[in-house]
Amino acid sequence: MVLTSTSPAGEVKILDVVVQRNAENLYRFDVTLQHEDSGWEHYADAWEILSPDGRVIKQRVLFHPHVEEQPFTRSLDGVELSDGWDHVLIRAHDKVHGYAAQTFRVNLVHPSNLGKGNQSD
16 A cells, blocks of 8 residues: 655655564564665664654664665564554654654554554644
8 A cells, every 4th residue: 555645855755554463462563664765874764653642662773775675664573562552653764854744553453454554644
């Protein structure tokens, strides 16, 4: 699923988020990003999972540019989430623009919706 964004030019964009829950109630997040990485000075360098009230739960650091690999997907396993949350937010970061204006909301309530994300601003 590719979503349009109203993010300013040059910001990292979240294109998709897929979430899976395992038998131990831990989550795996697969986040697809797109960014005009130009090298070590300007590249998408992280994405984060936020609680519904905006606290950082876990961060996935990206240690190198993905100039030749766009868009790209990176995963984060073993994420523990509160049972009372109906959603989490994903936000992305790049070295020049900081955090993108776009966030991505992932519904956690209904098992049929688990794994589907929605863009939010």
